[in-house]
Amino acid sequence: MSKEILEKLYFKAVNKVKAKNLIQNNISLKDNILTLVDTKYDLAKYSGLYIFSVGKASFSMAREVEKLLKDKITGGLAVCLEEKKLKYIDTFKSSHPLVTKRSFKAGNLLIEKMSSLSEKDLVLFFLSGGASAMVEKPIEGLSFKDFEKVSTAVLKSGVDIKVLNSVRKSISQIKGGKLASYTKAKCLTLVLSDVIGDDLNTIGSALMYDKKVPHYIIGNNKIALKEAKESIKNKVEKTKIITTKLNKNTKSAAKYIKEIVQKYDNNYDSFALFFAGETTTKVKANGIGGRNQELALRLLEETQFSENISILCAGSDGIDGNSNSAGAFIDKDIYSKIKKMNLDKNEYLKNCDSNTFFKKLNYDFTIKATGTNVMDFIFVLKIKRS
């Protein structure tokens, strides 16, 4: 029952920031006038309209924008993770989370297409999280092998995305706004934020963020959480978005969440608490899991939650680390199951194997990739058990 409610809350949040809603809520076309958020562009003034899209939400963004703008679109490219085609926009399947040669190919394709445009063309560039790994053109002289070594080492080091992307920008010919300099076209960037505080210098390694390109944030975790909160406000005594900027390592995050839950537990009979952000962890072993399931595992350490509390920790993209799950649940029954199955939490933590742990218990949250990405969610629910 609580698992079902948590799952519903998750999909409420995620659906609000899926491409279909984002495009419908932020872009419209009437009599050749394209309205983006609050700015109007007269398409008659441009010789071509090009759509580019990069990131985990790339394909769905491009697909939805095609549905809206149809043959107004002259061309473009969606670098995506799907092997799918579109009518007006070319697609190219790249890789994530590791940079591969496909990411290099995607980088070159972007440069080739964008540099062929003139100042009379208009570009809508859709940027979502994951873009940094999906497109790349490393600085001259850096071999693929060396590039791979550097990027894999920083990826596993446990640094946050800001630091990670600063390193990525320093070894790239397209990141840190450099991609924008390859084109003469008028460019506008529409951003689905997967970074704390919607920092445009960090999202997708700021491919297009130089001074001349307006950026519009069209989706972020705040929008997602508000929708989830609204959907449950009549069913519990208290709802609260605690933070949209959680950026601690999994250990400190677990401690922080526990303290807050304890406080609410002492004061309310029922509640829904919403946390969002991105925790960090050092990957020191070869198990299966990601930061969301590791956080859930750490939440099980030391004191138990009281019996009416249940929790979901999950990535909004539907994928947690190297596992095929989005995250994991916790409820009162998990403690006795752990005991019964004689599972040693510390062993699984040490082996970075949180997914195996939750799968054994049948407490993993496994869904398909959602096609969007606004970082991670932690939903805490207190309701009477039915």
Ligand SMILES: O=C(O)C(=O)CO
């Ligand atoms: O840089 C990326 O690709 C991220 O996921 C953050 O936006």
